[in-house]
Amino acid sequence: MENLKSQFRRTVDIARCAGYSVQQVRNLERDGVLPPAVRTATGHRVYGEMHRHSVLAYRALAVGAGPTEAKRILRVFHSGPISAALALLDAAHARLHTERIELGHAKQAAAAISLEPIDDVRSSDSMSIAELADALGIRTSTLRHWDAEGLVIPERGRQGVRHYTPNQVRDARIVHQLRKAGYPLAHLRAVLPELRHAHRSDDVQSALAARDASITARATAFLDAAAELRAVVSLSAALESTI
Numbered sequence: 001m002e003n004l005k006s007q008f009r010r011t012v013d014i015a016r017c018a019g020y021s022v023q024q025v026r027n028l029e030r031d032g033v034l035p036p037a038v039r040t041a042t043g044h045r046v047y048g049e050m051h052r053h054s055v056l057a058y059r060a061l062a063v064g065a066g067p068t069e070a071k072r073i074l075r076v077f078h079s080g081p082i083s084a085a086l087a088l089l090d091a092a093h094a095r096l097h098t099e100r101i102e103l104g105h106a107k108q109a110a111a112a113i114s115l116e117p118i119d120d121v122r123s124s125d126s127m128s129i130a131e132l133a134d135a136l137g138i139r140t141s142t143l144r145h146w147d148a149e150g151l152v153i154p155e156r157g158r159q160g161v162r163h164y165t166p167n168q169v170r171d172a173r174i175v176h177q178l179r180k181a182g183y184p185l186a187h188l189r190a191v192l193p194e195l196r197h198a199h200r201s202d203d204v205q206s207a208l209a210a211r212d213a214s215i216t217a218r219a220t221a222f223l224d225a226a227a228e229l230r231a232v233v234s235l236s237a238a239l240e241s242t243i
Helices: 011-018 022-030 049-064 067-079 082-114 129-136 140-148 166-180 185-195 200-242
Strands: 162-164
Touching: 011 022, 011 049, 022 049, 049 067, 049 082, 049 200, 067 082, 067 200, 082 166, 082 200, 129 140, 129 162, 129 166, 140 162, 140 166, 162 166, 166 185
Parallel strands: none
Antiparallel strands: none
């Protein structure tokens, strides 16, 4: 086991270790992500192995679960019971697992949608907003939001009533699947114009492949975080045994 008093470091040393600025390290200590540093007689901060492992755990968790959740998890690791900290970590893993499952469904659905014929388009094939919302299992307000965001813009009939052509229905189904896979609206606004061209199937699959790579990177970050958190737990237990 590492010596609790080994390799004491300055703020700048911890910052370099994590690739952060000195101010970021101070902010993380202020936010409870790092335990309080020891102060010298002259007021300088002194950090040890607990701080090094904590900042590296936070850096990895920020990738895997996002900065806000990473801070929450680290704070509980330092101040709460280990069971509560592990429960938060389990929940973060579970959310990532759910994303992976939904992505798999989205890949299959997007592939099928991309093969749907849209030739021989007839006005009689149009769907009302209520019909399309029911077919997708979403609210009409969601379709109105997609319209406002410029993602799926329907035709307008008398008195502004929305009608969706088969092409627009296809757009709505692809947007629905990509949203389920976790894509933000800003990303879809950039991708959809390309999806409307000839190589639509390839574009959809590329977008989903990018999401897959993102999930893999986040899962790998969880592995890195787990190693650092294991060290944090060990050091905390050793410290408690000396009290």
